[in-house]
Amino acid sequence: MGKNLFQKVWEKHLVRELPSGQSQLFIGLHLIHEVTSPQAFAMIRELGLKVAYPDRTYATCDHIIPTDGRERPFADPMAEEMMQSIERNTEEFGIKFFNPESGAQGVVHIVGPEQGLTQPGMTVACGDSHTATHGAFGAIAFGIGTSQVRDVLATQTMTISPFKVRKIEIKGRLGDMVTSKDVILHVIRKLGVNGGLGYAYEFCGEAVKNMSMEARMTLCNMAIEGGARVGYINPDEVTFEYLKGRPYAPKGEEFEKRKEYWKSIASDADAEYDDVVVFDASEIEPMVTWGINPEQGIGISESIPVPVNETMKEALEYMKFGAGDKMEGKKIDVCFIGSCTNGRIEDFRMAAKYLRGRKAAPHVRALAVPGSYEVKALAEKEGLDVIFKEAGFEWREPGCSMCLAMNPDRLKGDQISASTSNRNFKGRQGSSTGRTLLVSPVMAAAAAVEGCIADCRKTFGGVK
């Protein structure tokens, strides 16, 4: 019987079994950022330890950084303190820091892949739950807490137990304007926000095979919203093409040699799985969430379901929506395109394609926040910034921005936002009564233009 990618990568990185019954797993790439690392550095400093493998650790800043003025010191003294802390820690421990001056700063899950740091067959860890993103390359990538950041800094290993693997096949082709964001919202809706507990999700099937690396990253990014700590896709030519020429990817002959390893770790054709779920791509339409967790989403043509549990009742009360309501036509106040889920170049190309020559409704505050300086530079080279600005969007500096609102970008009061981010939890976007509707970049663009949630296929003429 063959093995799946998870099992192969796990075996390659297993240092030993611990007396506790857990495993000590080696982390090939450790990514850090300013929010979950300062306490970890403080702990290793206190213990007199060093960073074990500084050449396997890379830093950026994303959560707290303002996405407009970047003058130092930052207006928010706490943000400034966190920035100084990561500057000091990376310098003291000899860690490469992609700071704003490097021209490579951005959201940690966007910077890693675009620098070519994230590669197939690796273990990746980062103190952020959306580390699952890196699984798009055929890596096993874990979101971890601060104590584990400390462990990885000090030993390049962490304690963890292996997961079961669920194969999620998306059969067939996606419809017009249906994106990988819609696929993952559909999957989470069907399997539930805790459906993936104890599992790694292996995404496969024709629809996944046809996705670009950007789209695959969006898919894996939100595996965590389905309760799966890890999501991954077997590496293929799309993966190898993306990596070619990236700063930290191997070059020339070395690239070809590494490629053999990359191919070798893909799931065998006869690999065993603990569970298999199949979805039909043609049944997936553009999605929008109506509630307070990512499972509470519907296709744009559907109506909000009648509550069958307390969480659904709580959601309707918080969102001020009614069972049976259509999401189509719900007025929005804010449109946010960005985040580690949808802040990549392809997301801005997609939105710009439809926004060209159109304008956001006057009552909508629309933000376009590139995921990194590289995304920003590329978009500006292609003139996308002009399209966004002409459509009435604010074109901002890279960062996490309004996804979790640790920076000045926030909702006010009970404002409703159409967001390309990943979480619609209560208070998520910076206001304790603010309301988040999760959508794809095309759906966000349509909502901005119409001033309300709309079927992007109607707005942009995709439906006959």
Place this chain on the structure above:
Amino acid sequence: MKLEAIRQVKGTAVPVPGDDIDTDRIIPARYLKCVTFDGLGLALFFDERFGEGGKPLGHPVDAPEYKGSRFIISGNNFGCGSSREHAPQAIIRAGYDVVIAGSYAEIFFGNSTTLGIVCVTLPDAERAELTALVKKDPKTEFVLDVEVRTLTAGGKTYNVGIKDGARKAFLDCTYDSLAQLLTGREQTAKLEAALPYRF
């Protein structure tokens, strides 16, 4: 940082109802702007406890009858969402040592275990029974025995779910993983040298 073995926890309990209580709710993102975890206890469930202008919303953790509780009784999929360790840090710094829920998100569970918060599971019906019990008598003493996996309250004993690895780590005082990992340095170096990739 707790350093002693955890065999038994005794105390009263506070009910925090609801499923899928995410870490954004346990501690809102704006409280993550800190370079130490000190003081996070005050921010626990902040937006559910206080409304505009700091107006108390009557959250159970603020109810005088539940003051000093060491147990939290909650719903299913507790701690889902963001990986922020600030969430269990807020829980333990607010004085809670045990969470009783239907199930836990994995990152939260791991983070909590490392800090010495015991996360146990009980089915919906039994949690409802315990909730009713503490609502009737908030002084009810809960006794969690990690060794034999039982919770005793109101004269009744429940068999709780507790993961083997976590249970063993609490009893052996190895729940803070770093010391153990450091003893594997040589094996780690050997594995690293053999890996087919570096930067």
